Amino acid sequence: MSVFNPSEHQHIRYNPLKDEWILVSPHRMKRPWKGQVEKPSEENVARFDQSNPLCPKATRPSGKVNPDYEATFVFENDFPALLDHGPSPDSDSDSLFKSAPAYGTCEVMCFHPWSDITLPLMLKEEVRSVVDKWAEINTRLGQKFQWVQIFENKGAVMGCSNPHPHCQVWASSFLPNDPCVKDRCQRKYYEQNGKPLLLDYLEKELLKKERVVLENDCWVWLVPYWAVWPYETMLLPRRHVLRLQDLTEEERDALADMMKKLLTKYDNMFEMSFPYSMGWHGAPTGKFLEGDNSHWQLHALYFPPLLRSATVKKFMVGYEMLAQPQRDLTAEQAAEKLRNLPGVHYKQSGN
């Protein structure tokens, strides 16, 4: 029997942050694809379009008119999934029909006044002001809410209905599932090892090197050992940082620089504006601000859906919905592929 090779032989891997497993079947990349293909992403976006509710000076569905903003612009979502008020359910004592109150607020943040630009093509200073705004939002909404989820859905394939560069913030009175599980797992690891899980993990990844894609003085970009999506990655500060607002000036500059670089690599993968969902996870806020959160480490996650080409994505369906996530190429193969991509954006190289 041959020797085990993770790039060739199936195995399951454990995600210590979420206490779950994923199935890795690298031999499966060989299968042909006859399924659905996605429409290539829209390349002809107008820079300003008064009918686009995210543009400067446009009128939004709520009737409010956007200012003629010049950098970032934050406003309340006109169709929020979470409201800050309203009646709450009675507590039902039956554990099979349990509901609980949910309050919150939803905001939208435009990254730039232009609809035809994306983060990797923005100036470093412009990306830096996005970082500052994230930190500001996390501080502001974190006063009141237990969890502030900053996330960006990019591309039509990720359900994003507007090409204008923007992200969303959903802040809630409760700790959602994922952060809740991560809080538990990181706390347990910290109690057992006296160090934050993700700092130990980062240290080991920096020795192993095989999953690290990019590094700078303050940040490391890597494919986590337990990645689920084909080109899923994680962005980690080198220092122990709890929340976005705790980042130093230097770390914010370095983050802007790293984001431009990593998103350039993503775009260069299939020479298209790469779709993904991304978001930040850090120590919880609200009433948790009082407690000890030393077990937490701030990190960003990128979940891009594409697998084979600009038009063929990985479907997380049947087996994944009912049993367990499954991936085809390994985390190491993905990291190598990302490492080898050019560092200059395809739209800006040569001419």
Add this chain to the structure above:
Amino acid sequence: MSVFNPSEHQHIRYNPLKDEWILVSPHRMKRPWKGQVEKPSEENVARFDQSNPLCPKATRPSGKVNPDYEATFVFENDFPALLDHGPSPDSDSDSLFKSAPAYGTCEVMCFHPWSDITLPLMLKEEVRSVVDKWAEINTRLGQKFQWVQIFENKGAVMGCSNPHPHCQVWASSFLPNDPCVKDRCQRKYYEQNGKPLLLDYLEKELLKKERVVLENDCWVWLVPYWAVWPYETMLLPRRHVLRLQDLTEEERDALADMMKKLLTKYDNMFEMSFPYSMGWHGAPTGKFLEGDNSHWQLHALYFPPLLRSATVKKFMVGYEMLAQPQRDLTAEQAAEKLRNLPGVHYKQSGN
């Protein structure tokens, strides 16, 4: 402040089978949709096509030739995610880089020799032979494997690459995440209450009625209180049943009948062949066959992605991937909508 109304006011609901919460935001159905629309599903499928590897007498990618089958037909997947052999990873003592062996087998089952038919349009006897085959596969693969996941991905939007009516079976040497969590939750409930969770749940749903869609002598089809997908449903036997092979003759007939009815309602929703992923969960097999599994109750789950129309699905992206599932309409609204749909298939009504 007005009185709480679950069809109007946001709240979170608890899923006792998986120990997690979902966010319900019914007020959000009002938002307009300008995002991606799906291609309507293919309606012009040839009944026989020799180049389709699922057709009778067709040659598959492996070079094997299908028999001229007349009912169901089961074969080994030519591109299996799980193989029954191969080297296994060394156990790494580091909890941050943990992997484990994964063995298994993947099979495909065609429901019918025709490519242009679907379960709701098949004869009741034909659906019954699908049920019998499922039970047979679960018995056969369950001798060797801990978990036999039977699932069907239907429609291009669910990554299904072949319109020929078929399902898949992935059997594994390990208990995948989802079944593992359900095993734990059902066991705990059983220990505390002396009755299987899903039987208690069913009893209460039959009294409440508001989430029940269809009933017959042996089965109940309902929208679970904690449903995530817009029209997610669960199919439960009335009797305490551990596995597909434990179903009586009468229950199998009643299941075939129920499946035809429920899938007819699904198709009538948007007058199209309704896409979904579905699958069976029952007591684990393999080495678990020896143990006590009284806490388990067999059930099927249907996860359809569509929300608003034949072409607009619910995107489980940013917030859902990073924080927690979110749904717009409530489980009760979905059940009512399903209940009110005609019982005659739109393709068979009229003349």
